[in-house]
Structures are given as C-alpha cells and as structure tokens.
Amino acid sequence: MDFDLTLEQNMIRKEVRKFAKKEIAPIAAELDETETFSADLTQKMGEIGLFGMVVSEAYGGQGMDYISYIIAVEEIARIDGSQAATIAAGNSLGIGPLYYFGNEKQKQKYLPKLCSGEALWGFGLTEPTAGSDAGGSKTTAELDGDEWVLNGSKIFITNAACELSWGVTVQAITGTRPSGKPEYTCFLVEHGTPGFKAIPMHKKFMWRASSTAELYFDDVRIPKENILGKVGDGFHQMLQTLDLGRLSIAAMGLGGAQGAYDAALKYAKGREQFGQPISKFQAVAFKLADSALEIECARNLLYKACWLRDKKRAFEKEAAMAKLYCSEVMGRVANHAVQIHGGYGLMKEYDVERFYRDQKLLEIGEGTSEVQRIVISRYIGC
Numbered sequence: 001m002d003f004d005l006t007l008e009q010n011m012i013r014k015e016v017r018k019f020a021k022k023e024i025a026p027i028a029a030e031l032d033e034t035e036t037f038s039a040d041l042t043q044k045m046g047e048i049g050l051f052g053m054v055v056s057e058a059y060g061g062q063g064m065d066y067i068s069y070i071i072a073v074e075e076i077a078r079i080d081g082s083q084a085a086t087i088a089a090g091n092s093l094g095i096g097p098l099y100y101f102g103n104e105k106q107k108q109k110y111l112p113k114l115c116s117g118e119a120l121w122g123f124g125l126t127e128p129t130a131g132s133d134a135g136g137s138k139t140t141a142e143l144d145g146d147e148w149v150l151n152g153s154k155i156f157i158t159n160a161a162c163e164l165s166w167g168v169t170v171q172a173i174t175g176t177r178p179s180g181k182p183e184y185t186c187f188l189v190e191h192g193t194p195g196f197k198a199i200p201m202h203k204k205f206m207w208r209a210s211s212t213a214e215l216y217f218d219d220v221r222i223p224k225e226n227i228l229g230k231v232g233d234g235f236h237q238m239l240q241t242l243d244l245g246r247l248s249i250a251a252m253g254l255g256g257a258q259g260a261y262d263a264a265l266k267y268a269k270g271r272e273q274f275g276q277p278i279s280k281f282q283a284v285a286f287k288l289a290d291s292a293l294e295i296e297c298a299r300n301l302l303y304k305a306c307w308l309r310d311k312k313r314a315f316e317k318e319a320a321m322a323k324l325y326c327s328e329v330m331g332r333v334a335n336h337a338v339q340i341h342g343g344y345g346l347m348k349e350y351d352v353e354r355f356y357r358d359q360k361l362l363e364i365g366e367g368t369s370e371v372q373r374i375v376i377s378r379y380i381g382c
C-alpha cells in the first residue's frame with residue numbers, strides 16, 4: 001500500500017492552504033457575522049482553479065483526480081465552512097450534473113464560465129415537503145409544444161441566489177412510470193427565465209456567508225434542449241450526484257475538524273491555569289489525543305473512498321461512510337475545541353465558535369446522518 005500523496009496533490013494542499021490563510025482567514029468571521037456572500041472571494045477562488053477541478057481541460061476545468069479536489073475542499077474548510085460550501089456545492093452539485101449528464105452543446109455553453117468561478121449553478125432537489133424522501137417531490141413539468149412548463153418550488157438551494165448565480169438544475173415530475181411511481185426529469189433553468197424566482201434565505205445558524213435560496217417556478221417555459229440527459233433520467237442523475245456530493249461534505253467535515261483541532265491545540269499550549277499550560281492536564285490532553293486519532297481515521301476513510309472513485313471502482317458505500325463519519329468527527333472535535341477554550345470558546349472572537357455552528361449542517365445536508373446509516377445498512381445487506 002502507498003499512503004503517499006503525489007507531488008501534485010501535495011502542491012495543491014500547500015497552495016490552497018496558503019490562499020485560505022491569506023485571503024479567507026482575515027475576513028471569514030466578518031462575512032459570517034454580516035451574512036455576506038462574497039462574489040469577490042468566490043471569483044478569487046475561481047482564479048486559483050478551485051471550480052471544475054475534476055472537469056476535463058477541454059471544458060475549462062483542471063482535469064485533476066478526486067483526491068486533489070477533496071484536498072482543496074479540506075484546506076478551505078480548515079479555515080472556513082461557508083467558503084468550503086461554495087466550492088463543494090459549486091463543484092459537485094452545480095458543475096457535476098452538467099459535466100456527467102449534459103450533452104456536448106450544454107457542456108460547451110455552461111462549463112467554461114462555471115469552471116472559472118465567474119458564475120455559479122445550483123442543484124434543485126429538496127422541496128418544502130420532500131427532503132430525505134426526495135421521491136416525494138411535487139414540482140412538475142408538462143410538455144406544451146416544443147417547451148416544458150415547470151411549476152413548483154425548491155428550498156435550501158446552495159449558490160442559487162447571489163450575484164453570480166446563473167441557473168439551477170431542477171428535478172421535476174414528467175409522468176408516471178409503468179410501476180405507478182413518478183417519472184423524474186432534470187431541467188436546466190437559467191435566472192431571468194420568466195416565472196422563475198430565487199429568494200435568498202437569511203438568518204442561518206451556520207454557513208452564514210454562503211448563498212442559500214428558495215426557488216419558485218410559476219409556469220416557467222423551458223425549451224426542450226434544456227433537458228439534462230433524457231426524459232425519465234432525473235432521479236438516477238440526482239442520486240449519482242449525491243454519491244459524489246457525499247465526498248465533498250466529508251471533506252468539509254475533515255477540514256473543519258482539522259481547523260478546530262489546530263485552534264484547540266494552540267490555545268491549550270498557550271492558556272495557563274494552576275501555574276501550567278492546560279495542555280498538561282490529562283483531561284485536556286486526552287480530548288486532543290482523541291481528536292487527533294479521529295481526524296487520522298477520518299482522513300484515511302475519505303481518501304480511500306476517493307481513491308476507489310479515481311480507480312473507477314465502486315465507492316458509494318465508502319462515500320456514505322466517509323460522509324457520516326467525517327461530519328460526526330467534526331462535531332466531536334469542535335465540541336472539544338470549544339470546551340478547551342472555556343468561556344472564550346463561546347465568544348465570536350474565537351474561530352472555534354464558528355466551527356461548532358458550521359458543523360451541524362454536515363449531519364443534515366446531502367442526506368442526514370440517519371439517511372447515511374440507512375444507505376450503509378443496505379450496502380451491508382440489512
């Protein structure tokens with residue numbers, strides 16, 4: 001077995017870490033406090049190649065492997081969850097479906113601008129009455145001449161209501177299958193299409209500097225050529241997108257855990273009580289030891305899942321395990337980190353407070369922890 005990263009993967013870690021420390025760290029707390037999505041920062045992330053990382057260079061991407069992409073998300077999340085969310089959702093939910101299921105014309109049209117970070121694309125699956133049960137969605141599309149007419153709504157859609165938002169992939173019911181179950185199809189809907197409204201969602205507990213939107217479709221007319229793949233492929237496309245998305249959320253958990261641990265270790269060495277650094281108290285040292293252990297396990301599990309993906313082998317079970325484990329590890333590590341900071345850990349001047357809040361979404365978005373356990377149970381034959 002070879003646990004060494006390649007020269008290129010190590011270089012990506014070094015460069016992304018340098019960028020995150022220089023460009024994100026100084027403003028992350030303020031963007032969080034003021035609930036500001038920064039188009040400027042997003043475009044800077046685009047300039048250093050953080051969008052379209054696994055997309056072929058022919059469409060403006062970086063043509064890298066999945067481990068490289070995951071390392072980049074991890075390094076951004078080590079500094080800030082909101083910016084990592086913009087990158088993770090941009091790559092796996094925005095660009096992913098277009099790259100894997102789009103036709104040549106769609107790829108040529110959309111990917112170059114999305115891969116440069118000049119524009120963002122959303123992934124519209126969740127609805128007010130259909131979250132974990134994505135099959136329960138109600139948005140419909142009916143064919144009328146050469147156009148589809150879309151009606152319904154979506155909620156909690158990342159990157160879908162900011163100045164860079166260009167459009168969204170929307171899953172809608174287009175008929176009934178022979179089994180009696182709904183037939184789903186995905187549509188590419190651009191902002192500015194009459195009847196399509198995207199409303200930013202504010203007052204979030206976490207990821208406060210990322211864009212989250214409610215979407216409304218009121219007789220939105222979509223040309224036939226804006227179908228993604230074929231009629232009826234929608235549900236399958238969405239599930240495949242979520243399999244890959246789980247790796248991105250896992251990377252956010254791993255990076256966030258590392259960031260909270262780094263802060264806790266530094267603080268524990270500097271803070272003195274009873275005449276010695278608190279890191280010398282076994283109760284504190286053991287929290288740090290447990291954190292280091294779990295981060296190591298999380299990294300190995302996630303990189304193995306990415307390695308399977310890069311080798312084009314089945315990776316779905318490991319992706320669900322990595323998503324579940326990394327997000328819960330970040331919960332335990334961020335909790336220890338706040339505890340180690342004592343009262344200061346509850347103050348906004350210290351980053352651990354933000355890590356503690358940002359973590360919670362990881363156990364909910366792109367399949368809750370309960371749903372991951374259902375997925376894993378099925379893979380192991382329960």
Ligand SMILES: Cc1cc2nc3c(=O)[nH]c(=O)nc-3n(C[C@H](O)[C@H](O)[C@H](O)COP(=O)(O)OP(=O)(O)OC[C@H]3O[C@@H](n4cnc5c(N)ncnc54)[C@H](O)[C@@H]3O)c2cc1C
Nearest residue numbers: 123124125126131132133156157158364365366367368370
């Ligand atoms: C900030 C943010 C960004 C998001 N970005 C996107 C996005 O870009 N695109 C998108 O489509 N969605 C997005 N989502 C939606 C997210 O994926 C859903 O919130 C998530 O899938 C859970 O759905 P729900 O909130 O409706 O909860 P529900 O499905 O109502 O779940 C509520 C609770 O019930 C539990 N539960 C449900 N079913 C079962 C079951 N069968 N067994 C055991 N427990 C169960 C859940 O685990 C959970 O604890 C985002 C959400 C947030 C908050």
